[in-house]
Amino acid sequence: xxxxxxxxxxxxxxxxxxxxxxxxxxxxxxxxxxxxxxxxxxxxxxxxxxxxxxxxxxxxxxxxxxxxxxxxxxxxxxxxxxxxxxxxxxxxxxxxxxxxxxxxxxxxxxxxxxxxxxxxxxxxxxxxxxxxxxxxxxxxxxxxxxxxxxxxxxxxxxxxxxxxxxxxxxxxxxxxxxxxxxxxxxxxxxxxxxxxxxxxxxxxxxxxxxxxxxxxxxxxxxxxxxxxxxxxxxxxxxxxxxxxxxxxxxxxxxxxxxxx
Amino acid sequence: xxxxxxxxxxxxxxxxxxxxxxxxxxxxxxxxxxxxxxxxxxxxxxxxxxxxxxxxxxxxxxxxxxxxxxxxxxxxxxxxxxxxxxxxxxxxxxxxxxxxxxxxxxxxxxxxxxxxxxxxxxxxxxxxxxxxxxxxxxxxxxxxxxxxxxxxxxxxxxxxxxxxxxxxxxxxxxxxxxxxxxxxxxxxxxxxxxxxxxxxxxxxxxxxxxxxxxxxxxxxxxxxxxxxxxxxxxxxxxxxxxxxxxxxxxxxxxxxxxxxxxxxxxxxxxxxxxxxxxxxxxxxxxxxxxxxxxxxxxxxxxxxxxxxxxxxxxxxxxxxxxxxxxxxxxxxxxxxxxxxxxxxxxxxxxxxxxxxxxxxxxxxxxxxxxxxxxxxxxxxxxxxxxxxxxxxxxxxxxxxxxxxxxxxxxxxxxxxxxxxxxxxxxxxxxxxxxxxxxxxxxxxxxxxxx
Numbered sequence: 001x002x003x004x005x006x007x008x009x010x011x012x013x014x015x016x017x018x019x020x021x022x023x024x025x026x027x028x029x030x031x032x033x034x035x036x037x038x039x040x041x042x043x044x045x046x047x048x049x050x051x052x053x054x055x056x057x058x059x060x061x062x063x064x065x066x067x068x069x070x071x072x073x074x075x076x077x078x079x080x081x082x083x084x085x086x087x088x089x090x091x092x093x094x095x096x097x098x099x100x101x102x103x104x105x106x107x108x109x110x111x112x113x114x115x116x117x118x119x120x121x122x123x124x125x126x127x128x129x130x131x132x133x134x135x136x137x138x139x140x141x142x143x144x145x146x147x148x149x150x151x152x153x154x155x156x157x158x159x160x161x162x163x164x165x166x167x168x169x170x171x172x173x174x175x176x177x178x179x180x181x182x183x184x185x186x187x188x189x190x191x192x193x194x195x196x197x198x199x200x201x202x203x204x205x206x207x208x209x210x211x212x213x214x215x216x217x218x219x220x221x222x223x224x225x226x227x228x229x230x231x232x233x234x235x236x237x238x239x240x241x242x243x244x245x246x247x248x249x250x251x252x253x254x255x256x257x258x259x260x
Numbered sequence: 261x262x263x264x265x266x267x268x269x270x271x272x273x274x275x276x277x278x279x280x281x282x283x284x285x286x287x288x289x290x291x292x293x294x295x296x297x298x299x300x301x302x303x304x305x306x307x308x309x310x311x312x313x314x315x316x317x318x319x320x321x322x323x324x325x326x327x328x329x330x331x332x333x334x335x336x337x338x339x340x341x342x343x344x345x346x347x348x349x350x351x352x353x354x355x356x357x358x359x360x361x362x363x364x365x366x367x368x369x370x371x372x373x374x375x376x377x378x379x380x381x382x383x384x385x386x387x388x389x390x391x392x393x394x395x396x397x398x399x400x401x402x403x404x405x406x407x408x409x410x411x412x413x414x415x416x417x418x419x420x421x422x423x424x425x426x427x428x429x430x431x432x433x434x435x436x437x438x439x440x441x442x443x444x445x446x447x448x449x450x451x452x453x454x455x456x457x458x459x460x461x462x463x464x465x466x467x468x469x470x471x472x473x474x475x476x477x478x479x480x481x482x483x484x485x486x487x488x489x490x491x492x493x494x495x496x497x498x499x500x501x502x503x504x505x506x507x508x509x510x511x512x513x514x515x516x517x518x519x520x521x522x523x524x525x526x527x528x529x530x531x532x533x534x535x536x537x538x539x540x541x542x543x544x545x546x547x548x549x550x551x552x553x554x555x556x557x558x559x560x561x562x563x564x565x566x567x568x569x570x571x572x573x574x575x576x577x578x579x580x581x582x583x584x585x586x587x588x589x590x591x592x593x594x595x596x597x598x599x600x601x602x603x604x605x606x607x608x609x610x611x612x613x614x615x616x617x618x619x620x621x622x623x624x625x626x627x628x629x630x631x632x633x634x635x636x637x638x639x640x641x642x643x644x645x646x647x648x649x650x651x652x653x654x655x656x657x658x659x660x661x662x663x664x665x666x667x668x669x670x671x672x673x674x675x676x677x678x679x680x681x682x683x684x685x686x687x688x689x690x691x692x693x694x695x696x697x698x699x700x701x702x703x704x705x706x707x708x709x710x
Contacts, residue, residue: 106623116623117616118630141313145368153367171369173298174305174406178367196300218364225276225361226370232280233326234317237525237540243319247312257370258314 009050010038014093018085019057021093025100026061027053035101040093073103074110081113083136084128086162095124135159136166142252143167145180146223147216153180154213157255164191164201172199183210223257230258276361278351282331282342283377285527286434286490287520291323291372291407293485294429304366304373304406306429311372324375324409325362329353329390333379337436337447338530339495342379346528352381355394359402366406373407373429374398380413388416392424399427409485412462414454421458422482425465430485430517433459438506442496445532456514462487463514486517493548494524494541495533499571501562504551508562511555521548547573554579557611558604576667581607584644585659585666591644592651596625607666608641628652640666 010033012024024040039047046052069078084096098121103113114126145153153175164184168191171180175193182191188209193199253259292310312321330352331342341348358376365371376394378387391410398404409430412421425431433455437443440452462483469482489510491503507519523540526533551573554560558580565579566572574582584591584607593602595617603614613635620626620634627647632638642652643662655662 112619115619117620117633118624118626123633141311143369147368155369175303175367176298176300177303222364222368225273226365226368228273228277229280229325230314230316230322232277233284233320233322235284235320235525236318238318238320238523238542240319241317244315244317247319247321248315256314257368 008037009047010053011047011050012038012040012053012055013044014040014042014055015057016042017057018082019059019062020055021085021096022062022065023058024055024093025097026058026065027055028097035098035105038097040097042090042093069100072110073108073113076111077113080129080133081125083132083166084125086132086165087128088161089128091124092128095121095128098122099125132161132163132166135161136163138249138252139163139167140170142248142256143171143182144255144257146213146257147219149214149216151179151216153178154210155180155182155255156210157182157184158186158251159184162187162189164189167191168193168199168201185209227258272357272361275351275353275357276327278349279328279331279353280326282348282379283326283328283375285341285522285525286326286375286377286411287320287522289324289326289375289409290430290488290518291409293517294407296405296484299405302403302405303363304404306373306405306407310407313369313371323372324407325365325371325373326375327353327358327361327377329358329376329378329387329394330381331379332381334382335380335447335449337450338528338532339446339492339524339526341527343528355390355397358394359398359404362398362406363402363404366404373409374404375409377411378413384413384415385417385420388413388420388424392420392427395424395427407485412458412487414450414458416458418458418461421461422465425462425483426480428483430488431462431483432488432490433462435489435491435506435510435519437496438491438498438503439496442498446495459487459489459514459516466515486515488516488518488520490520490522492524493521493545494536499566500544500548500551500573501566501568501571503548504555504562504565507548507552508555519552521545521552543575544573547579551579559601560605577663578607580605581640581666585662588657588659588662591657592646593644594649595631595645595647596621606641606644608637608639608644610635 010028012028014020014024021040028035028038039050041047066078069081073081081096081099084092099113102116102119102122106116108115114122117123117126139157139159143155143157145155148154162184164182164187167182171182172193177195178193179195180193183189184191188204188206190202190204191199192202290310291306291312292308294306295308296306298305310323312323314322316322328342330350331348332350332352333340333342333344336343336345358374362371362374366373374395376391378391380387381390391413395408395410398408407430408428409432410424410428412424412431412433414433421431435455436447436450443450443452443455465482466486469479472479473481491506493503503521510516510519523542523545524534524536525540526536551565554565555562560583565583573579577585584605590602590605593606595603600614600618603609603617604611609617613631616634617626617631617636620630625648626634628638631641631645631647638652643655643657643665645651655665
């Protein structure tokens with residue numbers, strides 16, 4: 001069903017997943033919407049004089065959108081769009097949608113999707129992607145594993161954005177022979193890596209929250225050694241708490257052994 | 261007896277404490293320069309940008325397990341805590357202990373790898389061989405694939421340095437003091453020549469290896485992350501001009517990846533060393549690092565920043581601001597047209613924002629609001645740039661008023677809440693006006709001493 005230009009506003013109601021947003025983008029093109037009057041929303045807030053279309057995530061459509069983004073904008077920029085969608089911001093779907101529209105319309109070359117930072121939506125997608133990438137970087141730095149009985153490594157994190165999917169490849173590559181689990185306590189999400197195997201994600205129920213974990217014999221000794229190491233590496237004459245807090249934001253310290 | 265149950269545990273804690281304490285003044289400690297994915301059989305990978313895993317109480321990054329193999333030393337350098345005449349507890353790690361610590365810390369994501377230095381035990385060659393044995397064990401027996409940075413010991417046999425080079429990612433030889441005279445007076449056992457020889461050897465090794473890698477893809481890599489060095493700042497009377505000239509030469513002639521500057525901390529109390537009642541010269545160290553970045557990434561040359569007549573950096577302005585106010589004939593720069601080399605010379609514009617400006621202006625002309633989004637620090641840049649021929653607001657282009665603006669920003673220019681507006685100063689805008697009245701002033705007012 002085609003509509004005349006400018007008659008209606010269309011709002012695609014997506015879920016907070018990458019598949020759902022990409023499916024909505026696919027549909028917006030498939031149904032030949034006027035992109036200036038089309039919005040992607042993650043919430044249920046009603047909009048006046050707008051027609052709501054609920055989106056059902058579709059694997060095939062997601063893959064097609066993914067393929068187009070890769071082909072047109074290059075690997076790096078399509079990765080950035082995915083990162084923007086991992087953000088906690090509610091306007092992320094709209095920002096990514098507008099960035100894609102702007103990029104496809106302007107026929108920008110590969111790696112130039114985010115050149116036009118003067119555009120507010122492009123800038124927003126860029127800033128969201130930067131925020132997620134920074135947090136993923138922070139987690140790679142500050143995440144701590146603890147050895148459980150039986151030698152498995154376990155880590156608990158509480159990131160603002162959903163960065164798990166960007167962490168797992170890094171640690172799976174680095175600790176390829178180890179069994180490890182990263183647990184995101186805010187989303188109840190487990191990243192699981194069996195030694196020598198492929199990693200996968202597991203979304204847990206409320207009852208699945210890990211409790212009563214038992215550490216291995218050596219674990220506490222190494223925690224103590226590292227705490228002592230951090231203490232003795234400090235040069236007293238140069239003490240600078242402000243610099244330390246700038247480099248290592250306080251919210252990470254809850255999860256780090258050297259600050260406990 | 262409870263405390264004798266596990267005597268080895270106690271020993272390793274003490275050793276770690278002593279040998280970390282002894283290594284902490286070494287600043288040439290980064291985990292960058294090598295991109296090496298895991299190989300699926302061993303533990304570890306390297307990321308070119310480097311990863312800092314924690315930050316200590318002094319704000320410096322902890323990325324590598326930074327320890328000495330031993331703090332016994334036959335040398336007697338006056339600035340060094342581990343000099344043989346100083347009365348401190350001594351300890352020595354066994355290679356196995358170093359390896360176990362590295363592996364266990366690494367698995368838990370505490371560290372990015374190992375930084376191994378050492379006091380001179382026996383002879384330089386013997387020490388270098390000890391380091392080699394430790395790293396060999398770590399790589400081959402413990403199958404560690406992460407980052408390893410070791411010190412090349414000046415005076416060690418070239419063969420010992422070469423075979424170590426094939427196992428590690430980065431090597432460094434400490435220059436210790438910027439000039440040969442300084443070295444002679446404070447480190448009587450070290451000589452400029454013996455320090456530069458291994459540096460040159462590593463440089464040549466890297467060059468030859470680069471050729472080998474072109475021919476044979478799987479040739480073993482020699483010091484893949486390049487070499488670095490460090491200088492102590494403020495122990496001897498060199499000027500900043502001398503120091504950055506030395507640094508520039510090291511970058512040009514020895515192809516170093518990094519030169520580190522270490523503000524001198526007087527730990528030995530030797531009579532030939534300066535007493536520093538104000539603490540270590542941290543601001544000076546900071547200015548040197550800023551200048552170092554200008555040399556490496558911004559296309560500046562040492563003689564542009566300082567000269568014989570002005571041998572020290574300005575305390576109030578950073579080196580780039582300082583250069584800019586002395587070269588006002590080159591400003592203002594037009595954001596929408598200037599080449600990237602000129603943009604890079606504007607205070608407040610960094611390498612990243614310069615690149616973003618060049619990319620963004622292809623799709624449309626940029627205004628000051630866009631620059632803010634791009635990441636330009638407008639409070640520094642506004643004196644030196646125009647957007648479409650206009651400055652952000654009327655600024656007098658003379659040295660004094662710009663310096664005044666740059667140094668006491670918050671007292672002089674009143675910005676709106678979004679940081680973009682400009683309004684006329686009113687009588688009550690003086691920053692000092694909002695200061696609460698002190699008790700003393702109140703008393704003076706009461707007794708009429710205004």
